[in-house]
Amino acid sequence: MNALLTVSGLTVSFGSFTALDGVDLAVEERELRFLIGPNGAGKTTLIDVVTGRTRPTSGTVRFDGADTTGLAEHRTVRSGIGRTFQTAAVFDALTVADNVDLAASFRLAPHRLLRRRDRADVPEALERVGMADLAERKAGGLSHGQRQWLEIAMLLAQRPRLLLLDEPVAGMSAAERERTGELLEEIAQDTTVLVVEHDMEFLRRHARTVTVLHEGRVLTEGTLEEVRADERVAEVYLGRSAAEDGPEAGPTSGPAAEKETADA
Amino acid sequence: MTAANPTETAAGSVPEATDRNVSTGPAARARLLSGVPPTLLIGVAAAVVLAVMPLLLDEFRLGLLTRYLCYAIVAVGIAVAWGRGGMLTLGHGVFFGLGAYAMAAHMTLAAAPDGALPEFMVWNGIGSLPLLWQPFRSLAFTLAAVVVLPGAVAALLGWAVFRRRVRGAYFAILNQALAAAFAILLIGQQHLTGGSSGLTNLPVLAGVDLSTGAARTGLYFAVAGFLLAVWAAYTRLMDSRYGSLLVAVRDSEERVRFLGYDPTWVKASAYTLSAVAAGVAGALFVPATGIITPALVGVIPSIQLVLMAALGGRHSLTGAAIGAVALGTAETAFSESFAGGWLYLQGALFVAVIALAPRGLAGFAESLASRLPSVRRSR
Numbered sequence: 001m002n003a004l005l006t007v008s009g010l011t012v013s014f015g016s017f018t019a020l021d022g023v024d025l026a027v028e029e030r031e032l033r034f035l036i037g038p039n040g041a042g043k044t045t046l047i048d049v050v051t052g053r054t055r056p057t058s059g060t061v062r063f064d065g066a067d068t069t070g071l072a073e074h075r076t077v078r079s080g081i082g083r084t085f086q087t088a089a090v091f092d093a094l095t096v097a098d099n100v101d102l103a104a105s106f107r108l109a110p111h112r113l114l115r116r117r118d119r120a121d122v123p124e125a126l127e128r129v130g131m132a133d134l135a136e137r138k139a140g141g142l143s144h145g146q147r148q149w150l151e152i153a154m155l156l157a158q159r160p161r162l163l164l165l166d167e168p169v170a171g172m173s174a175a176e177r178e179r180t181g182e183l184l185e186e187i188a189q190d191t192t193v194l195v196v197e198h199d200m201e202f203l204r205r206h207a208r209t210v211t212v213l214h215e216g217r218v219l220t221e222g223t224l225e226e227v228r229a230d231e232r233v234a235e236v237y238l239g240r241s242a243a244e245d246g247p248e249a250g251p252t253s254g255p256a257a258e259k260e261t262a263d264a
Numbered sequence: 265m266t267a268a269n270p271t272e273t274a275a276g277s278v279p280e281a282t283d284r285n286v287s288t289g290p291a292a293r294a295r296l297l298s299g300v301p302p303t304l305l306i307g308v309a310a311a312v313v314l315a316v317m318p319l320l321l322d323e324f325r326l327g328l329l330t331r332y333l334c335y336a337i338v339a340v341g342i343a344v345a346w347g348r349g350g351m352l353t354l355g356h357g358v359f360f361g362l363g364a365y366a367m368a369a370h371m372t373l374a375a376a377p378d379g380a381l382p383e384f385m386v387w388n389g390i391g392s393l394p395l396l397w398q399p400f401r402s403l404a405f406t407l408a409a410v411v412v413l414p415g416a417v418a419a420l421l422g423w424a425v426f427r428r429r430v431r432g433a434y435f436a437i438l439n440q441a442l443a444a445a446f447a448i449l450l451i452g453q454q455h456l457t458g459g460s461s462g463l464t465n466l467p468v469l470a471g472v473d474l475s476t477g478a479a480r481t482g483l484y485f486a487v488a489g490f491l492l493a494v495w496a497a498y499t500r501l502m503d504s505r506y507g508s509l510l511v512a513v514r515d516s517e518e519r520v521r522f523l524g525y526d527p528t529w530v531k532a533s534a535y536t537l538s539a540v541a542a543g544v545a546g547a548l549f550v551p552a553t554g555i556i557t558p559a560l561v562g563v564i565p566s567i568q569l570v571l572m573a574a575l576g577g578r579h580s581l582t583g584a585a586i587g588a589v590a591l592g593t594a595e596t597a598f599s600e601s602f603a604g605g606w607l608y609l610q611g612a613l614f615v616a617v618i619a620l621a622p623r624g625l626a627g628f629a630e631s632l633a634s635r636l637p638s639v640r641r642s643r
């Protein structure tokens with residue numbers, strides 16, 4: 001198999017601060033990859049570079065065999081990369097259906113944008129995230145979890161080849177996490193997915209391959225067990241407040257339970 | 265713009281015509297009209313009101329209304345760019361002026377006895393008609409220019425500015441500066457533009473003597489017709505996917521990029537549409553009033569145009585048009601009794617609207633309507 005996304009020697013500096021420092025990463029087609037690391041490790045920055053939001057100081061991004069380094073945001077989307085944001089970004093003034101419709105229509109010729117909604121794939125995408133009955137609601141009135149799902153529905157409607165999810169279950173209730181997890185597994189069947197997520201329980205359930213980022217570098221990469229057995233990982237997380245949001249070395253419990261109560 | 269498909273209309277426009285409050289007046293009326301799209305109702309009502317006005321108003325008042333309706337066309341465009349697109353267009357006097365001066369140039373040439381130079385040029389010591397003026401001999405060219413000139417300027421400017429991600433206050437200031445520069449240019453190029461006294465003495469258009477009562481009424485209907493047409497076309501467009509996209513760009517340009525759209529062209533096109541409406545309005549204003557001067561297109565009028573949209577409700581194309589007529593009427597009524605105080609009152613009004621009623625008259629109407637359960641669906 002060929003890697004769908006290849007990041008090589010990626011460095012991003014903000015002034016004198018180096019957010020990413022020579023990161024190499026390859027994600028295979030159909031892979032479900034988790035990206036973890038303490039706060040400020042550079043996870044979001046990595047997604048930002050891949051999606052054209054931030055220009056790298058050096059290094060390259062290759063997607064589907066083509067060099068996409070420094071491509072404008074909308075062009076990365078057109079090349080088949082979709083992303084979510086750490087705080088769900090949907091259009092509050094539009095209805096749920098219009099949000100998805102806009103997302104689904106990005107490849108349409110301009111004259112078709114002059115029409116009203118007429119797509120069959122909008123109800124379909126809403127059905128997949130279980131929001132079909134909310135179609136005519138204004139997105140501004142949705143709950144936190146619903147907003148995240150709407151954002152995922154918007155991405156689904158775009159049929160990207162690579163999906164980058166930035167903390168999709170942060171702030172969600174246990175039931176919402178469950179539902180999001182199912183959705184993630186479903187999506188991963190036919191889409192390559194890179195997920196940034198701290199939630200230990202979520203990782204345990206869904207992670208296959210995990211990449212650990214720390215201070216702008218790839219610390220280690222492997223299965224969840226391998227990564228958790230790695231002493232450096234434990235150190236990185238324990239160095240800060242492990243109880244908050246990092247995986248522990250210990251195989252049991254994990255901070256997820258604590259986090260849930262904290263959120264509730 | 266295509267016809268809405270039937271399921272769409274059913275889902276989008278009349279979701280909740282209910283049987284509640286059967287006995288009460290408004291509810292019963294709303295029930296009677298349920299199934300008719302609200303915009304169609306507004307359009308028909310506006311057409312009826314506009315059609316009877318010549319019967320109710322004397323020639324002088326009808327002339328004033330014609331003038332307000334020209335501003336209403338501009339206000340509809342501002343509602344698109346500012347209300348829907350979030351672009352505070354503080355320089356629409358420029359586009360209004362481009363349309364107006366193009367039309368005035370044509371009418372100046374039409375008024376001069378054949379081949380003779382316009383009088384102001386003779387006064388300025390010009391020997392032959394400047395190259396810039398020559399194409400405006402043609403009515404067809406002029407009519408095209410009225411749309412293409414403001415449209416092209418807005419498209420180019422919009423593209424250059426939005427591509428660099430200039431927005432918010434910077435964009436507003438840029439527009440304001442443009443209006444100032446435009447007025448200065450018009451005053452400075454006296455031999456081409458008539459300077460600060462502008463272009464006056466414009467009695468004929470397309471061979472018709474505009475001073476007769478019939479011609480004035482005809483002009484009124486032409487302006488009212490253009491207003492309805494621009495309103496209907498732009499309202500339809502705002503109902504389309506493009507309209508949603510424009511609102512999306514207004515609320516989160518960045519997010520729109522990550523949907524795979526380039527906000528640059530979305531904004532530039534809305535800005536252009538808005539400028540075209542202003543250009544058409546300017547071209548209608550000239551035969552309707554017989555004059556165009558830099559003072560009618562500079563910084564102050566540009567701000568007044570925005571105030572009209574703000575007063576009526578910038579998010580609502582209908583509200584903005586009504587705001588223009590309301591502000592014009594208020595100005596006339598006030599100036600007739602207290603000459604000179606209007607500018608202050610207008611300034612106070614602007615502050616009051618922005619601070620207390622950012623959604624303008626349309627916002628009031630909407631919150632009123634939302635209290636009547638059955639009429640809630642109207643925009």
Ligand SMILES: Nc1ncnc2c1ncn2[C@@H]1O[C@H](COP(=O)(O)OP(=O)(O)OP(=O)(O)O)[C@@H](O)[C@H]1O
Pocket residue numbers: 014017019037038039040041042043044045046086
């Ligand atoms: N535009 C920017 N300008 C300056 N510094 C930035 C910028 N964006 C990010 N940084 C810094 O780069 C570092 C990495 O940030 P990033 O958001 O990628 O971390 P993260 O791994 O996503 O963290 P978190 O878990 O908190 O989301 C942080 O120290 C952050 O302050």
Ligand SMILES: [Mg+2]
Pocket residue numbers: 043044045086166
């Ligand atoms: Mg982050």
